[in-house]
Amino acid sequence: MAHIRDRKAVVIGGTGFIGRHICRALAKRGYEVLAMARKPAEPIPGVAFLELDAVSAPTEDIVRAAKSADLLVNAAGDSWQGDEANMTASHIPLVDRLVDAAAALPGRPRLVQLGSVHEYGPVPDGTAIAEDHPTAPRTPYARTKLVGSRIVLGAADAGRIDGCVLRVTNVCGPGTPRGSFLGGLAHRLRHTTEDAPLALTLVDDRRDFIDVRDVAEAVVLAASGPVTGRVVNIGQGGAFSMRELAWLLISASQVPARLVREESGAVHSKGGSWTQADIGLARRLMGWSPQVALKESLHDLWAASATSSRPAAAAARTEGL
Numbered sequence: 001m002a003h004i005r006d007r008k009a010v011v012i013g014g015t016g017f018i019g020r021h022i023c024r025a026l027a028k029r030g031y032e033v034l035a036m037a038r039k040p041a042e043p044i045p046g047v048a049f050l051e052l053d054a055v056s057a058p059t060e061d062i063v064r065a066a067k068s069a070d071l072l073v074n075a076a077g078d079s080w081q082g083d084e085a086n087m088t089a090s091h092i093p094l095v096d097r098l099v100d101a102a103a104a105l106p107g108r109p110r111l112v113q114l115g116s117v118h119e120y121g122p123v124p125d126g127t128a129i130a131e132d133h134p135t136a137p138r139t140p141y142a143r144t145k146l147v148g149s150r151i152v153l154g155a156a157d158a159g160r161i162d163g164c165v166l167r168v169t170n171v172c173g174p175g176t177p178r179g180s181f182l183g184g185l186a187h188r189l190r191h192t193t194e195d196a197p198l199a200l201t202l203v204d205d206r207r208d209f210i211d212v213r214d215v216a217e218a219v220v221l222a223a224s225g226p227v228t229g230r231v232v233n234i235g236q237g238g239a240f241s242m243r244e245l246a247w248l249l250i251s252a253s254q255v256p257a258r259l260v261r262e263e264s265g266a267v268h269s270k271g272g273s274w275t276q277a278d279i280g281l282a283r284r285l286m287g288w289s290p291q292v293a294l295k296e297s298l299h300d301l302w303a304a305s306a307t308s309s310r311p312a313a314a315a316a317r318t319e320g321l
Helices: 017-028 059-065 084-091 093-104 140-157 181-190 212-222 242-253 280-286 294-305
Strands: 008-012 032-037 047-051 071-074 110-116 162-168 170-172 198-201 209-211 231-234 260-263
Touching (some): 008 017, 017 032, 059 093, 071 093, 093 110, 093 140, 110 140, 110 212, 140 162, 170 294, 181 198, 209 294, 212 231, 212 280
Parallel strands (some): 008 071, 198 260
16 A cells, blocks of 8 residues: 555554554554544554543534544443443444534545444354345444444435545454453453463354454545444454464463363353354455454464553453444
8 A cells, every 4th residue: 555645644543452553553554643542542653642531522622632633533431341322422423423524524534433443233144244244233332333333324424524434344463452351361361370270251252353453554545444334343354263363372471271171150141142243344445454464463463462551441251442
């Protein structure tokens, strides 16, 4: 992809797990990048920062911050650990405000909304979920994310904005938060010793996981691709055993297998037993395909977890995003 000069991108939620990687990818392509977030975080080289809570800030403040922007990326949102009220605020009024801001900006920037594969809801095992699959979300997270996606798509269909939605599967890679299954597992492995072996409850579910750097590259391509008014799935395109992924991470950690004991028990699931995205449209429209193998992604997750300073979040018996 050609290096881009004299283009400005604003990444809402730019200091979060996915947002930081998006900022880096855009800066690498030559964008002037502004990361917008509620509170400061470790600086990102070559990326400016603005402390602004887009959930509560007036639209005028967002317009002022995004003045002359060519690209707006919404990588903000409440995590799985939030309650329904916070999810609603993060996923619906925020998107409304961003759409209003995009419509008010003279340069007509493209708005790329990060959606979630969970907006489709549970599907039968073996289903490769294409973009025309009906949406029937069952969790507060998925329902509120779907409303946000529909706001962007509706505004694009009406000609108010140039916008699209990337429906992303489960994400892993360097910086994966501890509140996710794999991030939490890495944290626990860091504290596994002869005196403190690891008891691990696993499920037989199969999930589509994608490396965060591949997600960032998809955003870069969506910035200029023919995707206005479209939903585009972003994932690995396969369904991977959660048990297999766990043991790949354990292998990367070099924690002896004898210190890991699998236990039976209930696991709090946040989706169905199967997710697999059909990513053919991303290939056709944007020339995008995943480049980072999951083994490499989990190796890099483990390496990055050595210096992670993120606060511990959710319990160990969770899976998915």
